[in-house]
Amino acid sequence: MSPRYRLRPMVLEHDDETGMLWAGALPSGPIISLGGIAEIVLYVLEEQDEPLGVVDVLGRLREQLEELPEDAEEIIAGFLEDLDRVGLLETVPQDPDPRAPRRPPRKETDLP
Secondary structure, X not given: XXXXXXXXXXXXXXXXXXXXXXXXXXOOOOEEEEOOOHHXXXXXXXXXXXXXXXXXXXXXXXXXXXXOOOOHXXXXXXXXXXXXXXXXXXXXXXXXXXXXXXXXXXXXXXXX
16 A cells, blocks of 8 residues: 655745745744645645545646656655655555454453
């Protein structure tokens, strides 16, 4: 299962002169500059109520952009991991598959 992500509170500032997007995680940063399709990826995450996985983000990007590189899934996965690492995104645990076998609850006597 791939991780799902959602935005953390942040401040975004677009620099019209350079075309760069500056983002800072609240309350204490860091502040980083983002380029490329970063603004679109953040918008995709912002417009969703539910956390999105890499495949979900990629699907929405394909709806908005005419062409994506063949390795777009790898690129987007790495980008989302980087945003998570700097605190702009939050990784949301996957809901367990209801069909997956579950461990029986431990009894007190099972404790070491």
